[in-house]
Amino acid sequence: MKKDQPQSLSNSKDKLITRIIHHHLFMPIAGLMVVLLSNLITKPDFFMISMNHGVLYGNLIDVFNRGSELVILAIGMTLVTAASGGQDISVGAVMAVSAAVCCSLLSGGAASTNVLQMPILVAAIAGIAVSGLCGAFNGILVAKFKIQPMVATLILFTAGRGIAQLFTKGQNVYVRVDSFKIFGNFMPGIPVPTPIIISVVTVIVMAIILKTTTLGLYVQSVGINSNASRLVGLNATRIKFITYVICGLLAGLAGFISASRIYSADSNNIGLYLEMDAILAVALGGNLLSGGKFSFAGSIIGAFTIQGLTTTLYAMNVSADQLPVYKAVVVVIIVVLQSPIVQKRLRRIQMRRKSVKVMEEGGASA
Amino acid sequence: MFPGVVALDHVDFTLRQGEIHALMGENGAGKSTLIKVLTGVYELDGGEIFIGDHAKPVVMDSPQRAKAMGISAVYQEISLCPNLTVAENLFIGREPRKHGFIDWKAIHERSQVILKALDIPVDYSKPLDECSIAIQQMVAIARAVDMKCQVLILDEPTSSLDDSEVEKLFELMTQLKNQGVGIVFVTHFLEQVYAICDKITVLRNGELVGEYAVDALPRIQLVAKMMGKDFDDLKKIKNDADRRVNYQQMEPLIEAEGLGRKNHIKPFDLSVYSGEVVGFTGLLGSGRSELVRSLYGADKPDCGKLKMHNQEIRFRTPKDAINKGLAYLPEDRKRDGIIDDLSVRENIIIALQAKRGLFKPMGRKEMEEFADQYIELLQIKTASRETPIKNLSGGNQQKVIIGRWLLTNPEYLILDEPTRGIDIGTKTEIQKLILKLAKEGMGIAFISSEIDEMLRTCSRMIVMRDHEKVGELNGNALTQEHIMNTIAGGVKTDEKGSTAELIKQ
Numbered sequence: 001m002k003k004d005q006p007q008s009l010s011n012s013k014d015k016l017i018t019r020i021i022h023h024h025l026f027m028p029i030a031g032l033m034v035v036l037l038s039n040l041i042t043k044p045d046f047f048m049i050s051m052n053h054g055v056l057y058g059n060l061i062d063v064f065n066r067g068s069e070l071v072i073l074a075i076g077m078t079l080v081t082a083a084s085g086g087q088d089i090s091v092g093a094v095m096a097v098s099a100a101v102c103c104s105l106l107s108g109g110a111a112s113t114n115v116l117q118m119p120i121l122v123a124a125i126a127g128i129a130v131s132g133l134c135g136a137f138n139g140i141l142v143a144k145f146k147i148q149p150m151v152a153t154l155i156l157f158t159a160g161r162g163i164a165q166l167f168t169k170g171q172n173v174y175v176r177v178d179s180f181k182i183f184g185n186f187m188p189g190i191p192v193p194t195p196i197i198i199s200v201v202t203v204i205v206m207a208i209i210l211k212t213t214t215l216g217l218y219v220q221s222v223g224i225n226s227n228a229s230r231l232v233g234l235n236a237t238r239i240k241f242i243t244y245v246i247c248g249l250l251a252g253l254a255g256f257i258s259a260s261r262i263y264s265a266d267s268n269n270i271g272l273y274l275e276m277d278a279i280l281a282v283a284l285g286g287n288l289l290s291g292g293k294f295s296f297a298g299s300i301i302g303a304f305t306i307q308g309l310t311t312t313l314y315a316m317n318v319s320a321d322q323l324p325v326y327k328a329v330v331v332v333i334i335v336v337l338q339s340p341i342v343q344k345r346l347r348r349i350q351m352r353r354k355s356v357k358v359m360e361e362g363g364a365s366a
Numbered sequence: 367m368f369p370g371v372v373a374l375d376h377v378d379f380t381l382r383q384g385e386i387h388a389l390m391g392e393n394g395a396g397k398s399t400l401i402k403v404l405t406g407v408y409e410l411d412g413g414e415i416f417i418g419d420h421a422k423p424v425v426m427d428s429p430q431r432a433k434a435m436g437i438s439a440v441y442q443e444i445s446l447c448p449n450l451t452v453a454e455n456l457f458i459g460r461e462p463r464k465h466g467f468i469d470w471k472a473i474h475e476r477s478q479v480i481l482k483a484l485d486i487p488v489d490y491s492k493p494l495d496e497c498s499i500a501i502q503q504m505v506a507i508a509r510a511v512d513m514k515c516q517v518l519i520l521d522e523p524t525s526s527l528d529d530s531e532v533e534k535l536f537e538l539m540t541q542l543k544n545q546g547v548g549i550v551f552v553t554h555f556l557e558q559v560y561a562i563c564d565k566i567t568v569l570r571n572g573e574l575v576g577e578y579a580v581d582a583l584p585r586i587q588l589v590a591k592m593m594g595k596d597f598d599d600l601k602k603i604k605n606d607a608d609r610r611v612n613y614q615q616m617e618p619l620i621e622a623e624g625l626g627r628k629n630h631i632k633p634f635d636l637s638v639y640s641g642e643v644v645g646f647t648g649l650l651g652s653g654r655s656e657l658v659r660s661l662y663g664a665d666k667p668d669c670g671k672l673k674m675h676n677q678e679i680r681f682r683t684p685k686d687a688i689n690k691g692l693a694y695l696p697e698d699r700k701r702d703g704i705i706d707d708l709s710v711r712e713n714i715i716i717a718l719q720a721k722r723g724l725f726k727p728m729g730r731k732e733m734e735e736f737a738d739q740y741i742e743l744l745q746i747k748t749a750s751r752e753t754p755i756k757n758l759s760g761g762n763q764q765k766v767i768i769g770r771w772l773l774t775n776p777e778y779l780i781l782d783e784p785t786r787g788i789d790i791g792t793k794t795e796i797q798k799l800i801l802k803l804a805k806e807g808m809g810i811a812f813i814s815s816e817i818d819e820m821l822r823t824c825s826r827m828i829v830m831r832d833h834e835k836v837g838e839l840n841g842n843a844l845t846q847e848h849i850m851n852t853i854a855g856g857v858k859t860d861e862k863g864s865t866a867e868l869i870k871q
Contacts, residue, residue, distance in 0.1 A: 214719055214727045217708075221716060225705045231664060231696055232770070233685040233720035292707050 021350075028285050028301040031334045035308045036063075043315050056191045059315055067307030068195035069095070069254040069271070072202050073278035074299040076247030078287060083219045083243040084142050085291030086149025087279045091251040093160025094134045095271030098255030100164035102127035103173040103265035112174040120180055127259075128252035134160070135248015136241070143240035157275070164267035174264040184261030195257050202253065206296060216294075219243060223291035277306050284334060305334070374399045376413070377574040379567055381517060381548040386539060388559045388580075389552045391569035392592055392789030394747050394759035397552050400569070401519050404550075405439045406432040418516070438510030442522035442787060446506055448495035453477035455494050456509050480508050484538055500531035504538060511542060518542065519550040524558060525787045528649055536562050554789060556585055568592055593791050616640070617676065619778060619809045622661065625670030631656040633670055634835040636828065640777065643800055643810045645820035648830030648853055654813050655697050657830065658780045661811075662694040663687040688721050691777035695767050695784055697813070699760070703767045706756035710748050710766055711737035713755045717770045740769030745795070761792040768796070778809040785814055797823050817846055829853055 020026060039046035039059070049058035073091050080088045102124055108117030134156055141152035156163075183194050190197075210216045221229045222236045229236050251271075258270045283289055284305050285298025306327075313326050336342060374396045381387050391397050402408040404415065406426040414423035417435055426432055446455045453473050462472040477490035486504045488497055494505065503523050510518055520539075524532045539549055539562060551563055559566060559580070566583055568575040568591045575591050583591075618637040626633035631653050638644055646654040660667045663681025672679055674690055681687040684694065696702035705713055715733045722728070728736075737751040744765040748758055755763055764784060771779060781800070785793045800823050804810050814820050820827060821844060829837040829852040837852040 212727065213724050214722075215724065217712060217716070217719065217727075218724065221705050221708060221712075224707045225701075227702045228696075228705050229716075231684050231694060231702055232717040233683075233688040234716075235683065235685065 018350075024286050024295060025298055025301065027338045028298045028305070031284060031337070032301050032305045032308060034334075035305055035312060035330065039312055039315065046312070046315055051191065054189070054191060055186050056193070059311055061193065061196075063304060063308045063311045064196050064199075065193040066311065067304050068193075068199035069257055070274065070277055070281060070303040070307055071199045071300050072250050072254045072257075073274060074281040074285070074303040075202065075206055075296060076243075076250035077275075077278040077282050078285070078294050078296055078299040079219060079243040080149070080247045081279075081282050081287060081289055082223045082291050082294035083240045084149050085223060085289075086142070087275075087282075087289065088135075088138055088153045088244065088247050088251075089150060089275045089279075090134065090138060090153040090156035090160055091247065091254075091278055092271035092273060092275040093157050093164070094131045094248055094251040095255030095258055095274065096161050096164040096265070096267045097134060097167070098127035098131040098252035099259035099265040099270045100127075100167040100173070100267055101130045102256055103175050103259055104167045104169075106175045106177075106180065107173050109169075110173075111169075111171045112176065114176050116175070116177050116180070120183075124183075124256050127256055128249055131252025131255065132245055132249040135245040135251070138248065139241035139244030142244060143237045161267050164265070168265050168267055172264050172266050175259075176263060180260060181263050182260070184257055184259070184263075195261075198253070198257060202250070203296070203300065210296075215239075215242070220293050224293070278303075280331065281306055284331075284338075286338065306331075374403065375572045377569065377572070379404075379574075380577070381550060383516075383548055384543050384546045385565060386543055386549045386551055386563045388563040388566045389550055389569070390559065390566055390588065390592055391575075392761070392791050394571070394762060395569040395592070395789070396572040397569060398521065398759070399572070401439060401521055401550070401552070404432070404517075405429055405437055405519065433513060433515075436514060436516035437519070438513060438515035438517070439519035439521060440503060440506040440510060440523060442525055446494055446502065446509075449493060451491050451493055452481070452488055452497065452501075452505050453490040455505055456480060456490075456512065460513070476512075480512050484508050484511065484541065486538075498531070500527045500535065503527070504535065507538060507542075511547070515547065517548050517550070519552075521552045522554070522787055523551075524553055524555060532558065554787060554793075556588065556790075559588070560585065589790060592789065619674065620661065621673040621676075623671045623673070625660055625667045625672055627656065627660050627665055627667045627669075630665060630833065631660055631667075632834040636661075636835070638778070638809050638811065640809045641804055641807045642826065643804045643812055643824045645824035645827040646811060646813045646830060647817060647820060647827055647849060652830040652853075653833035653835075654830045655782050656833065657828075657835065658694065658782055658811050658813065661687075662692055662780055664694060664696075685720065688717065688774060688776075691775075692780065693717070693771035693774055693776035693778070694780040695764075695771060695782060697782040697786075699764060699767065704755050704763050707754055709752045710741065710746065710755050710758070711751040713766050714740050714769045714773060718773045721774055736773055740766075740773060743772075744769050744799075761788040764788060764796075765792070768799070772803075776808065778811070779803065780811040782813045783815065784812075785816070785819060793819065817849055821846065821849075 036046075043059075046059045049056055049061060051057070073095075076091065077087060080086070105118050105123040105126055106116055106120065107113035138149075138153050138156060141147045141155070142149050145152075182188070183198070185194060186192075187194050187197075218229075218234055218239050221232075222234060222239045226236045229239075254274075255271060259265050262270075279289070281302035282299045284302030285295060285300070286302075287294050287298055309327055309330055310323065313323055314320075318326055377396065377400060379389075379400060389397050389400065399408065403410055404426070406429045409427060415426055417424055417437075424435060426435075426437075432438075447458065450458065456477050457473050462469045462476070464472070474490060481488060481490060484504070484507075486501065486508060488501050488505070494502055497505070507518065507520070507523075523535060527535065536558075539551070543549060551559070553559060563580050565577060566580055566588065567577045568588070570592060578588075616639050619640045620636075620638050622634060622636040624633040624635065625631075634657065636657075646657060648654050656665065659665045661672070663684050663686055666682065672681070679686075679690060681690070681692075687694070700706075705716065708716070711733055714737045715728060718736070719728055734751065740746070741748065741751060746758070746765045746769070747762050755766055758766065768781075768784065784796055788796070797819060800810055800812060812820060812824055824844070826838065826840040827844060827849060828835055829839065829849065831853060839848060839852065
C-alpha cells in the first residue's frame with residue numbers, strides 16, 4: 001500500500017510543517033512576531049540597540065525591561081490558573097502592598113528619606129514576605145474554603161491598595177537613595193537593565209523548581225481532575241494553596257521592582273491594571289484559563305507580546321490615553337485567531353488543500 | 367482524533383426501520399467512533415452516509431444536524447442537566463413559547479403525555495439527579511423520541527442498570543421498534559443482545575467483521591468474531607478459581623472493627639488476608655463502593671477502628687493509605703480515575719510519584735521505562751506513551767489505571783468495577799491478572815455487578831444491602847443462587863427476575 005518515494009518525501013515535509021503549526025507555542029510566537037515585525041514597516045529603527053553611557057538603549061531593550069514585572073506576574077498567574085482553574089486578580093494591589101512595606105521600612109516611616117534606615121535586602125524581603133501572606137490568604141480562601149478564585153481574590157483586589165496606604169500613612173513614600181534605584185534601573189558597570197536580570201533569574205529559578213520538584217505535574221493533575229488527584233494521593237488543597245503563595249511572592253517581587261523604578265511607593269498607581277495584563281499574558285500564551293496543562297514559555301511570550309504592543313504603539317506616537325483602544329483591537333485579533341473555532345477552520349482549510357494536492361498528484365500519475 | 371490510530375477503516379453499516387441492531391466489538395474496535403461519526407460529533411475522513419429515501423449522501427457536520435435528520439444518541443454517561451427537572455430536561459433547547467415566554471403549562475402537559483406514552487414511572491417535576499440512572503436514561507430516550515428521531519443510538523445504556531431496570535428499558539425499546547424506529551444498541555452484555563436484537567454488526571480494530579442475523583450467530587461464534595480467535599479462556603479461569611485456602615488461620619492483613627460512616631455505610635467488621643480475592647456484592651447503591659472507600663480513606667470513617675498487620679492505623683487521606691500499601695481503582699473511571707489531558711505515561715506514574723513526594727521527581731527515563739513496562743505487561747493499546755489518556759478507549763484507560771496502581775506495588779488492591787463497560791477479551795485478561803496477583807500474595811478486593819465474574823475469581827464474598835454488610839459467603843455457599851438470596855434478604859425465590867423485583871420494594 002506504500003505510495004511512491006517522492007510523495008512520501010513531500011509528506012514528511014508536510015508533516016514537519018504540520019507539527020510546527022500544531023505546536024502549542026506556534027500561535028503565541030506568531031502573535032509576538034506579528035506585533036514586533038509590524039515595526040519593520042512603520043519604524044525600522046525599532047530594532048536598533050545602541051550603547052549610551054555604558055548602558056544599552058533601544059525599543060527592544062525597552063520591551064524586555066518594561067515587561068519584566070509582567071513576566072514575573074505571569075509566571076505566578078500561570079500556576080494559579082493551572083491549579084485552580086481561576087485567576088488571582090489581586091496581584092496588582094499586592095504589588096502596591098509590597099512596595100509600601102518596603103519603602104516605609106527603608107524610610108523609617110517618614111514621607112521621604114535620603115538615608116536608608118534599614119538594609120535594602122531586609123526591606124525587600126519584608127515586602128515580599130507580606131505579599132506571600134497575601135497570597136496565603138487568597139490560597140486559604142480558594143483551596144480550603146473552595147471560594148471561586150475571582151471572588152476570593154476580589155477581596156485583596158479591593159482592599160490591597162488601602163492596606164498599602166496604611167503602611168505609608170496615606171503618602172507617597174520616597175526613597176531618594178541611589179543604591180535603591182538600581183533594582184529598577186541599572187547596576188553600575190552592567191549595560192543590561194536590572195529588571196531584565198531579575199526577571200531572567202526568576203524564570204531560571206522557576207525552571208529549576210519545575211525540574212527538581214514534581215510541582216508541575218502535581219499542579220496540572222490537580223487542575224485537570226481534582227477528584228482523581230486526591231485518590232492517587234495528591235493533596236489538592238495544599239497544592240492549590242502553594243500556587244497562590246508563589247503567586248503572592250512573585251507579585252511582591254514585581255512590586256519591589258516597580259517601587260525601585262520610581263524610587264517611591266505610589267500606592268495608587270503601582271501595578272495598576274497589571275493583573276489584567278498578567279491574565280491576558282497567560283491566555284495569549286495558549287494556556288486555558290480553565291486550568292490544567294500549562295506552559296510557562298507561553299505565558300512569558302504572552303507577556304512580551306503585551307509589552308511589545310505597548311512599546312510599539314508608543315513608538316508610533318500613539319498617546320497614552322488612546323493606547324488602550326489600539327491595544328484592545330490587537331488583543332481581540334490575537335485572541336480570535338487562537339480561538340477553537342478559527343483553529344478548526346484553519347485546520348479544515350489545510351486538510352482540504354492537502355486532499356486537493358493528493359487528488360492532483362493521483363490524477364497526474366494516472 | 368485518535369492520533370496515529372485509524373479509528374474506523376471503510377466500515378459499512380446498514381440499519382433498517384423497526385430494527386434493533388447490535389453493534390458489537392471489543393474496546394477500541396471503533397463502536398464509539400462509528401456512533402460519533404453518525405451523530406456528527408466527528409467528521410468523516412472518507413465515505414458517505416445515506417438516510418431514508420434520499421439518493422444523495424447527507425453531510426453530517428454537527429450533532430444539531432444529525433438531530434434534525436432524526437438521529438439521536440443516548441450515551442452511557444447521560445448528557446442531560448442533573449439539576450433541572452425531568453420536564454425541563456425533556457424540553458431544554460426547544461421550549462414551547464407563548465408571547466415570547468416559556469409556556470410552562472404546555473411543558474408540563476406534554477411531559478406528562480410523553481412519560482405516559484412511554485410508560486416511564488416518574489413525576490415530571492422531579493429533579494433529574496433524584497431519579498435513578500435507569501429513569502435518567504429513559505428520560506434521555508424520551509427526549510430523543512419526542513424529537514421525532516428515526517434512528518436511536520443507545521451506547522451502553524444497560525451498564526449501570528439492574529435486571530428489572532433492564533427489563534423496563536427493553537420494553538421501551540420494543541415499543542419504539544414497533545413504531546418503526548431503528549435502534550442501534552451497543553452493549554457488552556451478550557445475553558442482552560440475544561434477548562432483544564434482530565441483527566448484529568461486529569467490528570474489530572476499526573474494521574468491519576460482518577453483519578449477521580441474531581439467529582444465525584451463536585453466542586460462542588459472536589465472541590470468537592469479536593476477538594478474532596477461538597475462545598476458551600473463560601473455562602481456564604474457572605478451573606483456577608477452585609483453589610480455596612482456609613485463610614482464617616492466617617494473620618489478617620487488614621481488620622475493620624465497627625468501621626462506619628454516617629448515612630453512607632453502617633458499622634461493619636471485616637478481616638481480609640494476603641493472597642485472597644474478596645468480592646463485594648450487592649445491588650448498585652447498596653454500599654459496596656462506600657465500604658471499600660472507607661477502608662481506603664477516600665471517605666473518612668466516623669466510627670470504628672482499622673488495623674493493618676495487627677497495628678491500629680487511621681487513614682486521614684488516600685495518601686496515608688497509599689503509604690501503607692493500599693491502592694484503589696475507583697468505580698467512576700472518568701470522574702475519579704483518569705486525568706484526561708495528561709499522557710498515558712503521566713497517568714501511570716502519578717500515584718508512585720505522589721507517594722514519593724514533591725521533592726523526589728522521577729527522571730524522564732525512569733518514567734518512560736515504567737510506562738513502557740506496563741503498556742507492555744497489560745497490552746495497553748495506545749499510539750504512544752505520550753498520547754493523552756482521553757484518546758484511549760475505555761478498556762485501555764482502565765488498564766492504564768490498573769498499571770498506575772501495580773506500579774506502587776501495593777499489598778492490598780481495591781478494584782471497584784474494574785470491568786464495567788469493558789469488552790470480553792479485556793475482562794478475561796483482568797480476571798486472570800487478579801488471580802495471578804493474588805497468587806503472588808497480594809490481597810485483593812473486587813467489586814463487580816456481574817456475579818459470574820466474581821464467582822470465577824473470588825474465594826469469599828461480602829454481601830451488602832442498604833448500606834449494610836449483611837453476609838459473608840465462602841466455600842460451598844458461593845453459588846449464584848445463594849448470593850442472590852442473601853442480596854434479597856433470605857427470601858427464597860427461584861427466578862432471578864422476581865428476586866430483583868423484591869429488592870426494589
